[in-house]
Amino acid sequence: MSHIEILDAGALTTCQDGGRPGWAHLAVPPSGAADRPSWRLANQLSGNATAACALETTLTGCTVRAHRNVTAVVGGAPCPVTVDGHPEAWGQPVKLPAGSVLEAGAAEVGVRSYLAFSGGLHPKASLGSHSTCLLSGLGPAPVRDGDTIPLGPSPAHPPLPTQWPAPWAGVTDEIVMKLHLGPRLDWFTPEAANDLAKEVWTVSEHSNRIGLRLAGPELRPRDPGRELPSEGIVAGALQVPPSGRPILFGADHPTTGGYPVIGVVGPAALAAAAQARPGTRIRFAPIPVPQWDGRP
Numbered sequence: 448m449s450h451i452e453i454l455d456a457g458a459l460t461t462c463q464d465g466g467r468p469g470w471a472h473l474a475v476p477p478s479g480a481a482d483r484p485s486w487r488l489a490n491q492l493s494g495n496a497t498a499a500c501a502l503e504t505t506l507t508g509c510t511v512r513a514h515r516n517v518t519a520v521v522g523g524a525p526c527p528v529t530v531d532g533h534p535e536a537w538g539q540p541v542k543l544p545a546g547s548v549l550e551a552g553a554a555e556v557g558v559r560s561y562l563a564f565s566g567g568l569h570p571k572a573s574l575g576s577h578s579t580c581l582l583s584g585l586g587p588a589p590v591r592d593g594d595t596i597p598l599g600p601s602p603a604h605p606p607l608p609t610q611w612p613a614p615w616a617g618v619t620d621e622i623v624m625k626l627h628l629g630p631r632l633d634w635f636t637p638e639a640a641n642d643l644a645k646e647v648w649t650v651s652e653h654s655n656r657i658g659l660r661l662a663g664p665e666l667r668p669r670d671p672g673r674e675l676p677s678e679g680i681v682a683g684a685l686q687v688p689p690s691g692r693p694i695l696f697g698a699d700h701p702t703t704g705g706y707p708v709i710g711v712v713g714p715a716a717l718a719a720a721a722q723a724r725p726g727t728r729i730r731f732a733p734i735p736v737p738q739w740d741g742r743p
Contacts, residue, residue, distance in 0.1 A: 451517075451564060453594040454548065455510035460590045461579035461656075462570050463561075464500040470574055471702040477682065478580040481656055481698045481721035482523055482559050483714065488611065489522035489563035492540055494602040499567030500577040502590070504560045506724075508551040509590070511562070513543040517598060518565040521549075522611060524557030524722055538611030557722035566599040581656050582699045621647075621728040624716035626685065629736045631675070631707035635687070639666040643710070643731045648693070652725040658696040659720055661729060665691025666709060677703045683712040685731075695720055695729075 453460070463486065466479025480486035480503060487497040502509065508526050513519070518540050521528045528535045529550045535541045543549055551560050570577050570587040579586040590596070632640060648663035666687045680686065680703055684696045688706045695712065697720060710733065712720070723729070 449515045449566075449598045450595045451568070451598060452512040452514060453509065453590045453592055453596070454512055455550075456590045456592050456594070457504050457507040457509040459505035460509045461503050461581075462500050462568055462577050462587050462590070462596065463503040463579065464567075464577045465498040466578050466698065467574045467576040467580075467585070471679065474583075474702050475574065475585065476580055476582050476699050476702060478576065478578040478583075478586065478699050480561070480578075482561070482718045484718050485523035485559075486561050486563075489520045489561040490567070492522070492538075492611075493518050493520040493563040494540075494565045494604055495563060495567050496602075499563065499599070500570070501564070501568060502562040504551060504554075504562070506558055507553050508560060509562070510548060510550040512548050513545060513564075514595075515545050515598065517543050517601075519543050519549055520563045521551045521560055522563070523559050523561040524554035526554050526560050527552035558724055559721055564598060566601050569597040569599045580699050582701060621730065622716075622719050622723060623730045623732055624712045624719070625734055626710040626712055626716075626731040627734045627736075628710045629708075632709055632736060634668050634670075634673070634675070634707040635709055636667050636669055639668075639709070640733070642666060643733050646730075648729045650723045650725050650727045650729060654723075654725065656697050656699040658694045658700060659723060659729075661693050661695060663692065666693060667691055668707065675705055675707055677705045680704045680708070681711060683714075683717050684708045685710045685712065697721065 463480040466477040468477045490499045528537045573585040646664045648661035651660040
């Protein structure tokens with residue numbers, strides 16, 4: 448059978464593709480790869496369409512056996528790569544003969560590595576996506592030892608004869624994120640807005656694909672007793688619960704929330720957040736809310 452077999456699933460390994468956007472009205476998160484640039488590039492280097500399903504590991508890597516001749520690429524967070532115990536290159540195509548064992552080791556920096564296989568992975572789809580969603584439970588369950596995952600047909604064009612285009616420039620000990628202020632900036636004191644530009648937060652160990660919990664200064668609302676009706680939430684939203692310590696929502700975020708969102712980060716910051724380990728320092732570079740002068 449044309450599939451891969453999971454020999455060691457690691458701490459948390461999931462199947463991820465481009466996710467399932469367009470279902471928020473049914474309370475379904477978009478999900479999909481947390482570090483989208485790394486996932487896309489791993490697919491490109493393996494000869495796949497960029498939206499193909501791949502494995503996303505968390506910190507400890509995983510080990511798989513190929514049950515057909517296949518090309519694999521291990522990208523994202525750098526890690527040691529071996530095939531049948533022999534060292535291979537991270538971030539470039541590696542040929543796996545049928546029966547061979549590929550091991551992606553523990554991440555040396557960052558959090559999430561991506562294992563892309565020529566033909567892509569084809570576990571059972573839900574709402575048009577193969578992605579695992581931790582919040583909703585849609586998609587395949589996180590992989591376990593002994594699982595088998597079907598492979599799609601080999602791509603028509605061969606893998607790219609190249610490697611990761613540059614040394615990995617992902618997470619350092621501190622990340623600066625551009626933050627588009629709003630939509631609920633006016634719910635906070637001027638001091639809270641100032642803190643966004645000068646203070647530092649730390650990624651908590653209680654963080655996952657749903658969001659990063661940030662430890663640090665408390666962002667205080669103008670009126671602590673005021674209640675906000677639930678409204679839509681997007682990936683990258685910086686929501687502030689009553690504790691005053693913000694949560695930066697990721698790929699598996701809830702689709703609605705009743706706490707104010709003080710700002711939103713863009714895709715580049717989300718990719719960096721996906722690779723931020725507990726203890727990583729986060730600074731925000733606020734971008735003011737555009738002012739409309741009333742002219743069309």
